[in-house]
Amino acid sequence: MKPFIHELRSLVGYTSNSTSHAEKLISALGGSLSIGCIFWLAQILVEGDILDSTSGVLVVASMGASAVLLFAVPHGALSQPWAVTGGHILSGLVGISCFKLFGDSFIVAGLAVGLAIGAMYYLHCIHPLGGATALTVVIGGPTITDMGYQYILLPVIINIVIILLFSVIYNGLFKWCRYPAHLTHRLKKSALTKPINRQYELTHEDFAAAMQELDSYVDITPEGLADLLELAKQHAEKNITHPAEILAGRIYSNGKMGNLWSIRQIVDAAPTDSQPHRDQVIYKVLSGDGAYKIDICLRSEFHQWARFEVIKHQQQWVKVTTDSSL
Structure with missing residues (x-):
């Protein structure tokens, strides 16, 4: 049953989340305050005759979903200022133009969304x-369609300006999630230690080529990906360990990446003084390649497979080091 559940979780994309409770609350509060701020300021602008509105529409409904990205995923490529601004304004223009030219049939609705996607890609x-x-x-009905292109100014552009300004200010209170993502990247770049010399050094161009070869939109900026891999490489260089011995109850990783990564726990093992051909271990795959599989092999084979010992900390597998405080 467990292998089926594991496969189902992988299929639907359900993954563990190591985000702290504080960060979850910060994101939720930011989204809540931003939408309230949009409605409040837009209402002030209209009631004060600073902006003329022929409709009661002050907030674009899709801004609620934009708030999710801006405050829960502030460093994602889809959340950056140009994506938010260009995406909403360009799509609004496409939608209005399609309605004026072809009406409001279901075919036009699909056409508007499709053309908006294509336009956003190219820009x-x-x-x-x-x-x-x-x-x-x-x-949206007459309340929105009667506004025509005025809908782009109020509510769309006004909403965008308010939510982006609020996002910059609010996320700026927390140095780990400053917005736009480039601000956080600059801080991380200055904090990175000088890497040791490597025979083969991955470059920004390598990332760009790999993302192009993937031929699928990845919600991470090249800068963020570069930061993440550089930190991972530095962590690996500082904490290279190998299991001195393979013992029952301990958990080990093969240290690989992607589909080859695997975590195994020794369920039972022969006495360490056993003859080589009888020195076997029984292991269970806890995560990664072959998850929930139980097998048996020689201790020497397992030792060759294992790169280091691990433990689970805050839903993540981390290396066990001699000075580990976990």
């Missing part, structure tokens, strides 16, 4: 909620 401003903005214009 490098992919933002999922842009599609929602384009769709809203077509199917």
